[in-house]
Structures are given as C-alpha cells and as structure tokens.
Amino acid sequence: MKKACICILILILFSIFSQAYVNSKNVSYGSYPEIEIMKPKEGYLYIFDNEIMPTGGSTIIIGGITVKVRADEKDVLICFYVDDFFKHSDSSPPYTWKWDEASLSSHDMEVMGYKDNACFYQKREVNYINTPSQVFNIPPQPLLVSPSNTNVLYNKDCTLVSKEFTVVRAIDLRNSDDIVSAEFEYSRDGENWIPITAFLPKNPEIVFNDGNNIKVDDDAWSAGWSLADLSEGEYYIKVIMEDKWGRIGTDTKKIYYDPTPPSPRILSPREENVDGKINITVTTKDRDVVMMKVLCSPLLPDYYKQSGLGREKDDHIGPAGNDGVNRYCTPTAAKNALHRLASNYDALLFPPDESEEAKNIAMAKELAVWMKTTPNEGTATIGASPVNFYESDDVSPGIHAYLYARGFRGAEKYFVTSYKTGYTAEGNELKPLTTSINWNIFEREIQKGSAVIVDIHKWDRKENTVGGGHTLTGEGIKHTSSNGKHTCSFIDPENGKEITTSWKTIDGFPSLEYPPHSGEWWIINGIWSIFPQYLANEEIGRDSNPSDGWKVTLNTSSLENGLYLVDVLLEDSQGNIGITSFHLLINNP
Missing domain, CATH: 2.60.40.10 (Immunoglobulins)
Structure with missing residues (x-):
C-alpha cells in the first residue's frame, strides 16, 4: 500500500x-x-x-x-x-x-x-x-533593525544605546502585507519581560505632489522607548509580530544601555595645521574608559574621490510610474554605493548570480524590494516618528534587511549609520525642524571609505516646506571651501553619470545645489553610510594609563606633509567604543 x-x-x-x-x-x-x-x-x-x-x-x-x-x-x-x-x-x-x-x-x-x-x-x-x-x-519573520550600532558608537558584543529615548523598530523579512500588530518588550535577564508601552501614534499619510520619492511612510511597526529611569547595563528587547491569521513571530536583540558612553571630545590639537611633535588629547564623560587608540588614514589629496562606484541607471531597475517618472533612484543609489565594496573587497555583498551585469541588477532590485520602492511613489525616505514629527528613513531598514539576506548578522562586518533631518507636520506639509547632518560628517564618511547614500528634497524656503525627493550616491569631496560653499560629486542614478555640485548651509540646514549650476537648493534629508570594519586605518599610538589624562603623542615629521584623517577611539570596561574623527594638515619645514 x-x-x-x-x-x-x-x-x-x-x-x-x-x-x-x-x-x-x-x-x-x-x-x-x-x-x-x-x-x-x-x-x-x-x-x-x-x-x-x-x-x-x-x-x-x-x-x-x-x-x-x-x-x-x-x-x-x-x-x-x-x-x-x-x-x-x-x-x-x-x-x-x-x-x-x-x-x-x-x-x-x-x-x-x-x-x-x-x-x-x-x-x-x-x-x-x-x-x-x-x-x-508560515509565521511572520520579524527583524529588529533599530536601535543598531553605528560607526561612531558601538559595542563589540551587542547593540550600544546611549540616548534616554530611542525608537525600537522591526520589519517583516517575508515582506508581507498581512501583519496586523507588533508588540515590543524589554527585559533585564531575557526571561521576565516588560511591555514597551510608548507606541508611536500613526500619523496621517503625506504624499508630495512632485519629485521621485513622494510618499511619507507612517512607520507602523515602531515604538518609542524611554530609558530615562533605567540604570546602565545589559538589556534585551523583543518584538512579537502577529499576522491576520493569528500566526506569531518573534525576534530578540541584546543591548547595552550607557547614558554616558565613551564618546571622545578632542582637546588638542585645536588647529588643523600642525608640525613637529603634537599631543592628541581627549576627554569624555565616561568614567570607566580603559584604552585610547589613535588611527590615521593615508595621505589624502585636497580633492578626494572614491573609485569603483556603480553606474547603474534607475530605469534599469524598475518601471516608470503612471506619470512617466522613474522613482527607483534610492535603491539604485544604494546599489551604486555598495558596488565598490562588493567588487573590491567583499563579493558576498552581491546576490548569487552568474554574471557581473546580472549581479548588479539583482542587487538593486533586491534593495528595491526591501525598501518597498514602488513605481508611482518611490521610496519613503521620510517616515513618521513621534506624533507630528517626521524624520528621514525607510532606507536604513532596507539596508539592514539586505545585509541580513546576504548573511551579515548585526554589525559583525558592516555598520549602518543614519544622519537625519527632522520635520514637523502642519496639515499636509512638512517643515524642517532639526538636523544631525553637516559637511564634516559627509566629508569624513567619504574619506573613510564608507558606502554613502544621500537623499535630497525640494525646499520652498519662502514657505519653509519640503517636497518630493531624489537620492544620489556620494562620490567625492574637496576639503577646502570657498565663500561657505563646498565642492562635492555624486553618481546620479537618473543617468548613471558623475555630477559635480555645491553644498552649503542655508538657515541652519545642509543644502545641495541640484541640478548643478541651476541655482536650486534642495535640503539634504538624510545620509546613510555603510562602513566596512575591514577598512580600519593604521594605528599610530595608544594610551592605557589615564593618570595624566588620555593622550597620544605624534611626531608628525615621521609622516609626509599633507592632509590626514585621524580617528580617535575610546573603549570602556564594558566593551563600549566611541569614535571621533578630525583632520590634520601636516606642514613640516
């Protein structure tokens, strides 16, 4: 039988x-x-x-x-x-x-x-x-994507959280539309769980009238978590995701909460131009730092440009919308940024495929899936956070999901760091409110070798409102500026070509002239960097004795004259690490 x-x-x-x-x-x-x-x-x-x-x-x-x-x-x-x-x-x-x-x-x-x-x-x-x-x-397959380590503040064994209020965020790796709820909890021991009750209200959906990225996401699966009453130490966070059929999926992440992390603040040198012997000294609010380490990048030209970036065009990745506009700029820009790392250092970043062309297309299309890019609305590069507050992102969750799909768990090899502009909502319009973006951040991410994605949005400065957006791949920077303007270059996914334009601060917000020489200044909505840990710079000194403060002496005559990027790293007894960077222009006689 x-x-x-x-x-x-x-x-x-x-x-x-x-x-x-x-x-x-x-x-x-x-x-x-x-x-x-x-x-x-x-x-x-x-x-x-x-x-x-x-x-x-x-x-x-x-x-x-x-x-x-x-x-x-x-x-x-x-x-x-x-x-x-x-x-x-x-x-x-x-x-x-x-x-x-x-x-x-x-x-x-x-x-x-x-x-x-x-x-x-x-x-x-x-x-x-x-x-x-x-x-x-098949139950939901949630992945906690926020909070996450960054390339300026991280823990070797878990995720470092330093702010008293953070957003806990999850996505469903099935990319399904049948999720009905996501509950978040935290625990000190991983066994006894306490609900995270400060759920973020669902703000009204905002859609811009023009541009490539015109949708503002309502960011449904997030919760605001106040850690103000918690003591420093290890915690666990968990998401419990349920679909409309009653199926449950969970994900758990270990974090370390440190309200006074080892973030270095440079005391000396105070000037960029140096010669002879100098002392690099720092201070920090963290009281259990055990080591200071100083790293130095090779000699940098005044105009520094990354080589080997992708040149994919967005119309190769997805169809145009009903209005004839192609809105696949964000996943295409992300692919072009990652291309250099995948081609030169880490082939596992590419999806498995049989040819170079097929791998390039597959990478961008998969990023489009994780970023939920659509032909008629593009990518939601701005999302809702607390009530009536919006900030850049649906990009970093998509990058996290893509790296997860490629087999990279957590920050074991890549740090994904977000720099954001925040907005307040008035009716159906968004007005710029705050930003963590500045020129120094962009310059240093490019020089460090990060894959850099830059999202810009139209900006009506008279009404102080923003419109639809466009995303570019960061390529090059000129260290010296002129009349408050910085020269920088990008790969534009609209045509796959390099563009050179200007960056300046307007009314306290970073702005980019786009198209180049047009006189139109777009607000810089977000910068996302993907930093590979294997590109660490050369160590030039360390200090493990804090009795005379944290100090490393550098004899600049041992280096050629020119511009250098210096990273200062502090590590505390819990394995928390903070990094800051600055430039040295060595000019020995």
Whole structure:
C-alpha cells in the first residue's frame, strides 16, 4: 500500500512538473575555488532526504533534504541561498545545510564558494514540496533593525544605546502585507519581560505632489522607548509580530544601555595645521574608559574621490510610474554605493548570480524590494516618528534587511549609520525642524571609505516646506571651501553619470545645489553610510594609563606633509567604543 501511494504521488508530480525548467550553472571568473552541488543531483527525485530515482528532467524534492556541496580547495566559505536569500554558511567540509522549510513551488537553490574575495557559483532550479499542510502556516519573520550600532558608537558584543529615548523598530523579512500588530518588550535577564508601552501614534499619510520619492511612510511597526529611569547595563528587547491569521513571530536583540558612553571630545590639537611633535588629547564623560587608540588614514589629496562606484541607471531597475517618472533612484543609489565594496573587497555583498551585469541588477532590485520602492511613489525616505514629527528613513531598514539576506548578522562586518533631518507636520506639509547632518560628517564618511547614500528634497524656503525627493550616491569631496560653499560629486542614478555640485548651509540646514549650476537648493534629508570594519586605518599610538589624562603623542615629521584623517577611539570596561574623527594638515619645514 505504501509503495502504491508513493508511485501515485510520483505520477502526480511528473504531471505537475513535466514542463518545469531545470537550470544548473557553474560560472567562474579567473582562478576561483571550484565547487559542485553533490545533493540534490540534477534531474532526480528525493523523498524525505532519500534519493529515489531519476526524473528525466526536473529536480523534485519532497519533505526536506540535506544539501551537500564539494569544494576543490581548502579554507573555502560555502554560502547557501534560496531565491537569492541567504540561508546558511559552512566553513569546513563536509559542506552541508538541512533545507526543511514549508513550500509548494519551484525555487532557485544557489551556492557560492568564497575565498580571498573570489567566488565560484552554482545554481540549480528545483521543485520543492515540504509538508504542504504547513504552507499556509508560515509565521511572520520579524527583524529588529533599530536601535543598531553605528560607526561612531558601538559595542563589540551587542547593540550600544546611549540616548534616554530611542525608537525600537522591526520589519517583516517575508515582506508581507498581512501583519496586523507588533508588540515590543524589554527585559533585564531575557526571561521576565516588560511591555514597551510608548507606541508611536500613526500619523496621517503625506504624499508630495512632485519629485521621485513622494510618499511619507507612517512607520507602523515602531515604538518609542524611554530609558530615562533605567540604570546602565545589559538589556534585551523583543518584538512579537502577529499576522491576520493569528500566526506569531518573534525576534530578540541584546543591548547595552550607557547614558554616558565613551564618546571622545578632542582637546588638542585645536588647529588643523600642525608640525613637529603634537599631543592628541581627549576627554569624555565616561568614567570607566580603559584604552585610547589613535588611527590615521593615508595621505589624502585636497580633492578626494572614491573609485569603483556603480553606474547603474534607475530605469534599469524598475518601471516608470503612471506619470512617466522613474522613482527607483534610492535603491539604485544604494546599489551604486555598495558596488565598490562588493567588487573590491567583499563579493558576498552581491546576490548569487552568474554574471557581473546580472549581479548588479539583482542587487538593486533586491534593495528595491526591501525598501518597498514602488513605481508611482518611490521610496519613503521620510517616515513618521513621534506624533507630528517626521524624520528621514525607510532606507536604513532596507539596508539592514539586505545585509541580513546576504548573511551579515548585526554589525559583525558592516555598520549602518543614519544622519537625519527632522520635520514637523502642519496639515499636509512638512517643515524642517532639526538636523544631525553637516559637511564634516559627509566629508569624513567619504574619506573613510564608507558606502554613502544621500537623499535630497525640494525646499520652498519662502514657505519653509519640503517636497518630493531624489537620492544620489556620494562620490567625492574637496576639503577646502570657498565663500561657505563646498565642492562635492555624486553618481546620479537618473543617468548613471558623475555630477559635480555645491553644498552649503542655508538657515541652519545642509543644502545641495541640484541640478548643478541651476541655482536650486534642495535640503539634504538624510545620509546613510555603510562602513566596512575591514577598512580600519593604521594605528599610530595608544594610551592605557589615564593618570595624566588620555593622550597620544605624534611626531608628525615621521609622516609626509599633507592632509590626514585621524580617528580617535575610546573603549570602556564594558566593551563600549566611541569614535571621533578630525583632520590634520601636516606642514613640516
């Protein structure tokens, strides 16, 4: 009877999948580590992890399978993907992953062998059926994206929070529209939980009349969390997300709350121009600092420009809206910024695909999915926060989700830092209120090698209201300024070309002339940087004895004359780290 049922099932499967397309590819560029998918074999039927018989066409999997991969070289990292979404990695043979997820459809199963920033790629299309009764029972998959570490304040082992009020935010990795609620809790021990009750009110939706990004998000799955009455120490935060079918998903994150973090404040040198021996001295409000470290970047030219950025155009990524305007500038700009890191340092940033062109397009399209970009409204680069207050973002959650899909968890390799402009709502209009953005931030992020995304919005200065926006990829800066204007360059996703324009502060807000030489000044709404930890600068000194203050002596004559970017790092006994940066213009006789 059992054999008869299996035979009937096989006949049904052949009738269903007889037209299925099978695709298995090995693609390499240069001398990459060669890999091969050993299980499942192409064109075979597997039932409950057992190889049954060849199908003569499709690869069919029923009931889960252990995927096995062979690599010809040692010290290879094997990454497993399904439909471009990272699932598992294995750094030692035998390279395996147990694929046991609910499904009733065809999938692309991909593996990538990674070594020394080179990769070998193989793809196999499979028809995968696993416990069909559970297909409609996939719970939400929440990911806590805020708070998060930044490249100026972080903890080695968890997320550092220093503000008395922070926004806790989550997204659903399924990207589903069926989520009905998200409850947030915190705990001191990870067992006894207390509700975070300061939920952010749902502000009215605002849509601008013109521009590329015209929607303002209502930012539904967030909560405001006041930590003012909490003592310094470790905590846990949790999101409980429920969909309309009553299915529950959770995510938990460990944080360290430090209201007086080791943020360095430079005491000396006070001037940028220096020569001879100088003392780099700092102070901080943190009383348990254990180490000061000073890092210095190589000699910088007055005009510094990142090389190797992407040149993708937004009309390659998604269709234009009903009005003929293409609104995929934000994911395209993010892709162009990440391209340099993916091409030069970390191939795992690219989605698994068989060609350079396909990887570029796939990266931008996946970013568009995570940023919820649409043809008619673009990306919500401004979102609601507390009542009647709005600030830049739907970009960093999308970046966090993309990095998560690529297999990077937390800040283990990349810091995503947001610099924001805040607005107050009056009717259906937004008026600039506050900003954390300035020229020094943009200049230093470019010079440090971060992937930099800059979002600008039209600004009616007479009425002090903002309109629709556009997003660019940061490329270059000129250190010296003229008459309060700074020269900078970007890659514009509208045409994939470099533009050079001016930056200046107007009425206390950073502004960009766009298009260049047009006389139109757009407010800079947000800057998002993706900083790779592997691009750390050279250490030039450290101090572990605070008896005479925190000080490192630098003999500038050991360096060539010119401009340098200096990072000062303070670390406390809890592993909290604060960083600040400044310039030195060395001019020894």
